Amino acid sequence: MSKPHAAKPESDPAIRVRALESLLAEKGLIDPKALDALVDTYEHKVGPRNGAKVVARAWVDPAYKQRLLNDATAAIKELGFSGLQGEDMVVVENTPEVHNLVVCTLCSCYPWPTLGLPPVWYKSAPYRARAVSDPRGVLKEFGTEVSENVEVRTWDTTAELRYLVLPERPSGTENLTEDQLAELVTRDSMIGVTK
Amino acid sequence: MNGIHDLGGMHGLGPVVAEKNEPVFHEEWEGRAFGLFAATFVFAGYTVDEFRHAIEKIEPAHYLESSYYEHWMFAFEDALIKRGFVTREELDARMAKLQKGGN
Numbered sequence: 001m002s003k004p005h006a007a008k009p010e011s012d013p014a015i016r017v018r019a020l021e022s023l024l025a026e027k028g029l030i031d032p033k034a035l036d037a038l039v040d041t042y043e044h045k046v047g048p049r050n051g052a053k054v055v056a057r058a059w060v061d062p063a064y065k066q067r068l069l070n071d072a073t074a075a076i077k078e079l080g081f082s083g084l085q086g087e088d089m090v091v092v093e094n095t096p097e098v099h100n101l102v103v104c105t106l107c108s109c110y111p112w113p114t115l116g117l118p119p120v121w122y123k124s125a126p127y128r129a130r131a132v133s134d135p136r137g138v139l140k141e142f143g144t145e146v147s148e149n150v151e152v153r154t155w156d157t158t159a160e161l162r163y164l165v166l167p168e169r170p171s172g173t174e175n176l177t178e179d180q181l182a183e184l185v186t187r188d189s190m191i192g193v194t195k
Numbered sequence: 196m197n198g199i200h201d202l203g204g205m206h207g208l209g210p211v212v213a214e215k216n217e218p219v220f221h222e223e224w225e226g227r228a229f230g231l232f233a234a235t236f237v238f239a240g241y242t243v244d245e246f247r248h249a250i251e252k253i254e255p256a257h258y259l260e261s262s263y264y265e266h267w268m269f270a271f272e273d274a275l276i277k278r279g280f281v282t283r284e285e286l287d288a289r290m291a292k293l294q295k296g297g298n
Binding site: 012013014015016017018019020021022023024027029030031034035036038039042043047084103105106107108116117119120121123124125126127128129130131132133138141142156159193 | 200201202203204205206208209210211212213214217219220221222223224226227228229230231233234235238243244247250259262263264265268271272275280281285286289290293294
């Protein structure tokens with residue numbers, strides 16, 4: 001197994017990126033404006049507010065929730081979210097008996113159309129190591145207490161599948177609109193490190 | 196096959212440190228590195244699987260020490276060099292020039 005031709009580790013990463021980008025642009029292989037658009041899309045347009053809409057819809061519409069649990073890819077697409085790194089989705093539901101947590105132990109697979117790009121901690125070695133072996137310990141580090149008689153399930157994302165947690169609807173929210181409910185949904189609850 | 200990337204269950208890596216309200220990209224170069232994925236994917240003809248495998252081949256100590264988008268840079272360079280779109284020498288020369296403050 002050959003190693004990639006590695007740049008010296010002490011190279012400034014910014015220089016490394018500029019070097020590649022400038023060479024590829026000069027060779028006519030890339031358009032820097034296309035990169036600008038991608039950066040803008042993922043910095044400002046695609047993010048957890050998408051997933052929050054999916055969750056809020058599931059909370060108010062039992063038929064939608066059923067479709068979401070049966071075929072998450074299709075149900076999420078109903079709300080207009082699909083594509084890159086979300087081609088095959090599975091939604092796992094938190095209940096009073098079960099709390100779900102999502103990780104990608106091998107790299108950083110994450111459902112981009114519903115949650116945007118993953119936070120650094122999700123991609124970090126400690127999370128990838130312990131989400132599968134010590135999920136309750138990880139939850140505690142996020143300030144999340146899950147009682148001993150609640151089952152904790154950790155879902156290890158594969159290259160092809162992406163998971164989204166459907167958190168439990170908070171009590172006392174019966175009179176909120178769908179939009180108001182969506183505002184309550186946090187990114188961390190859809191990964192499962194919080195409730 | 197396993198390797199340093201197969202981190203599930205590994206001991207001794209410490210607590211999960213979560214930055215609150217972290218930005219999508221911590222530095223401008225991270226955003227550019229992110230953008231390079233789609234941009235190079237289009238013409239170079241590599242798959243996401245090959246991309247991941249290139250990252251898995253990073254020397255283990257460096258894998259753990261380097262940041263996420265630095266991993267991506269290894270993978271781009273691996274895919275593009277072996278397909279002949281750029282050479283190691285061109286990249287090193289350009290980095291040296293940029294390091295000296297040239298454009």
